[in-house]
Amino acid sequence: MIKAVIFDLDGVIVSTDQLHYEAWKHVADQEDIYFDEKINHRLRGVSRMDSLNIMLEKADKTYSESEKEKLAKTKNDYYVDLLKQLSPNDMLPHVYDVLLNLKEQGIKIAIGSSSRNAKTILKYLGISCLFDAIADGTDIENSKPAPDVFLRAAEKLGVSYSSCAVIEDATVGIEAAKKAGMLAIAVFDAKKSEQADHKLDDIRDLLSIV
Structure with missing residues (x-):
């Protein structure tokens, strides 16, 4: 589950x-x-x-x-x-609604990003408060395809690795998710990965998986 x-x-x-x-x-x-x-x-x-x-x-x-x-x-x-140019209008389509829906279902949500600027980006987007945990480049030594950032996110959430799903747009991210023992969900370029458990054309389809 x-x-x-x-x-x-x-x-x-x-x-x-x-x-x-x-x-x-x-x-x-x-x-x-x-x-x-x-x-x-x-x-x-x-x-x-x-x-x-x-x-x-x-x-x-x-x-x-x-x-x-x-x-x-x-x-x-x-x-x-x-x-500094970023604003809430720069979020990709339907992302905000998906985040709210997951929270309403009681599913925890986190960021798992290799970027050291993740918190800054979330601040400009105005959605920092939505996430239960943020794991980024400041938390890890090894970037993707190492699983470190996803493992750290799960630890911050207090959830077992096997109970986590990862949504990624890069093939190295899918590889990292599988190494972490997590469900790997691909969007955009990550759909090229043969390791992906699910490939989405629309991020809203995530709701039917989890």
């Missing part, structure tokens, strides 16, 4: 892909590194430093660890500034 649903944030609750792209493009242009939306797509669900390393594959020079840290900070500072 499903007692809790853990939501990825970027791409499930809200789409920040364009903002990430603009921030990484800002850094790439400063460093004269080729970067396009195809490369940006590879960064979905990936930690900040791993994303930076993917971006640097096109670089003409080798960067030291301290230089990489500086570039990552530049990207994040620019991204955080872009986040």
